[in-house]
Amino acid sequence: MPDDNESCLNRDDLQKILDNSFDEIFVVDRNGFVTYVNKACIKNYGLNPSEIIGKTVHHLIDEGYYSPALFPFVFKDKKTVTLEQNTRAGINLVVTATPVLDSKGEIDFIVMNSRDITQIEQLKQDLDKTQKLVSHYKNKVAELVQRVSYFKGYSFTSEKMRSCLAMVQRVASVNSTVLILGESGTGKNVIAMDIHKMSPRKEEPFICINGATIPEHLLESELFGYCRGAFTGADKYGKVGLVELANGGTLFLDEVGEIPLAVQAKLLELIQEHRFLPVGGKEHKTIDIRIIAATNRDLPQLIQEGKFREDLYYRLSVVEVEPPPLRNRGEDIVPLLHYFLNRYDSQYKYSHEFDTRCLEILKNYSWPGNIREMDHLAERLVITVPEGKILPEHLPSKIFKIQAPLSNNSNLVEDELTKWKNLQKVSDDEAIIIRLYNELRSSYKVASTLNISQSKVTRIIRTYKQNCKMGQDVEGSSN
Numbered sequence: 002m003p004d005d006n007e008s009c010l011n012r013d014d015l016q017k018i019l020d021n022s023f024d025e026i027f028v029v030d031r032n033g034f035v036t037y038v039n040k041a042c043i044k045n046y047g048l049n050p051s052e053i054i055g056k057t058v059h060h061l062i063d064e065g066y067y068s069p070a071l072f073p074f075v076f077k078d079k080k081t082v083t084l085e086q087n088t089r090a091g092i093n094l095v096v097t098a099t100p101v102l103d104s105k106g107e108i109d110f111i112v113m114n115s116r117d118i119t120q121i122e123q124l125k126q127d128l129d130k131t132q133k134l135v136s137h138y139k140n141k142v143a144e145l146v147q148r149v150s151y152f153k154g155y156s157f158t159s160e161k162m163r164s165c166l167a168m169v170q171r172v173a174s175v176n177s178t179v180l181i182l183g184e185s186g187t188g189k190n191v192i193a194m195d196i197h198k199m200s201p202r203k204e205e206p207f208i209c210i211n212g213a214t215i216p217e218h219l220l221e222s223e224l225f226g227y228c229r230g231a232f233t234g235a236d237k238y239g240k241v242g243l244v245e246l247a248n249g250g251t252l253f254l255d256e257v258g259e260i261p262l263a264v265q266a267k268l269l270e271l272i273q274e275h276r277f278l279p280v281g282g283k284e285h286k287t288i289d290i291r292i293i294a295a296t297n298r299d300l301p302q303l304i305q306e307g308k309f310r311e312d313l314y315y316r317l318s319v320v321e322v323e324p325p326p327l328r329n330r331g332e333d334i335v336p337l338l339h340y341f342l343n344r345y346d347s348q349y350k351y352s353h354e355f356d357t358r359c360l361e362i363l364k365n366y367s368w369p370g371n372i373r374e375m376d377h378l379a380e381r382l383v384i385t386v387p388e389g390k391i392l393p394e395h396l397p398s399k400i401f402k403i404q405a406p407l408s409n410n411s412n413l414v415e416d417e418l419t420k421w422k423n424l425q426k427v428s429d430d431e432a433i434i435i436r437l438y439n440e441l442r443s444s445y446k447v448a449s450t451l452n453i454s455q456s457k458v459t460r461i462i463r464t465y466k467q468n469c470k471m472g473q474d475v476e477g478s479s480n
């Protein structure tokens with residue numbers, strides 16, 4: 002058995018081992034001359050060992066075979082150094098250079114061991130690309146989930162609402178100014194908030210100011226803030242305005258049609274120049290905000306009346322979104338009623354359902370207060386009606402008064418009913434029958450809607466007619 006490895010390896014074996022090493026072995030003497038390199042140099046530099054041996058490392062560096070140089074650091078510090086090198090053949094190497102010292106502690110030669118890490122680098126780059134792709138698709142999936150859940154959050158089946166919400170989604174991702182139009186209670190505030198929540202500014206503030214609720218003389222300083230000593234009674238330190246508080250985020254101007262002309266001029270500057278002047282200030286402040294405005298007023302009409310600036314209108318209405326009133330999307334009434342009923346039933350831990358006659362009446366109602374009105378009605382019904390079915394008689398009288406389309410004589414009927422009621426000659430149930438008859442003009446339809454006998458309906462209508470004048474004659478009980 003040999004004592005050590007050396008004793009069992011001859012020169013040829015050693016040569017074979019070195020030539021078959023995947024790592025490059027590169028030996029340089031103390032003067033920088035290459036004294037040995039194994040065959041790995043062919044793949045690393047595209048040179049045979051014979052083309053390298055005898056050359057200096059300085060020459061190889063100057064010829065651009067590899068960089069950066071390692072030899073000077075090892076020579077100077079006499080310590081092992083490792084670094085990354087790139088070769089002219091496009092190979093990435095991790096090179097470790099180890100000094101071999103003589104008996105005086107001076108460098109005798111330097112052994113450099115180089116490992117090809119090109120594949121690792123390639124793998125790293127591929128991994129990076131894959132990770133980028135994964136995060137791209139993750140974002141896409143999150144976007145889609147948000148989109149689906151956004152639509153899920155709304156109860157609707159109508160095409161009108163679908164296209165309105167699709168527009169809301171489209172504008173959310175861009176920075177343009179949006180003008181939300183529509184009647185009171187159609188959900189303009191909710192939509193403004195949705196746009197912000199789906200926008201790249203969602204982590205930043207969403208600041209809302211209502212042009213109708215802040216007194217005219219305070220609106221400017223509320224919006225733009227003021228400097229110290231700006232006016233009598235002002236805070237001595239000045240005040241930051243809502244515009245500044247919204248920096249980076251979204252400023253929602255609700256009821257924009259109510260904003261006075263003087264403030265409109267400053268808003269125009271804000272939108273056009275992205276800057277504003279605080280009240281009493283001398284220097285403009287620049288700001289990065291997105292503006293969303295909403296109104297239920299007819300802005301072109303206000304422009305004609307000289308109450309709204311035309312240039313501001315065009316700036317605000319880059320994109321217009323108009324949630325339709327409920328009466329124009331009858332298909333959505335029943336899904337929304339169920340949505341709100343479930344919502345309040347879960348909130349108050351009750352259980353109700355709408356009687357089909359009740360849904361029929363609510364479907365024909367014109368909902369002047371739109372979603373807000375429906376929301377409040379559902380809450381009221383859940384609280385006031387004992388658990389179980391919600392019947393027509395549980396509905397407030399206005400539902401019968403304002404059925405869509407409105408009949409010409411409903412106001413007349415209502416006036417007469419009030420008079421009659423004041424005389425205590427009509428009960429709530431009778432009033433419902435009379436109102437419904439006024440809309441349906443058929444005692445048969447009234448009876449089947451309310452699930453009562455037709456003769457009862459006819460009797461009540463006759464009594465009513467005897468007491469006051471109704472628009473048309475009541476039909477006979479044979480009807």
Ligand SMILES: Nc1ncnc2c1ncn2[C@@H]1O[C@H](COP(=O)(O)OP(=O)(O)OP(=O)(O)O)[C@@H](O)[C@H]1O
Binds near residue numbers: 155186190372374376
């Ligand atoms: N998508 C919705 N889902 C559930 N509830 C809604 C939705 N949209 C609106 N509502 C209800 O309707 C109410 C009115 O909505 P919102 O304040 O957004 O309407 P608006 O059009 O801004 O009204 P106004 O013009 O009077 O300010 C809300 O408080 C909410 O109860």
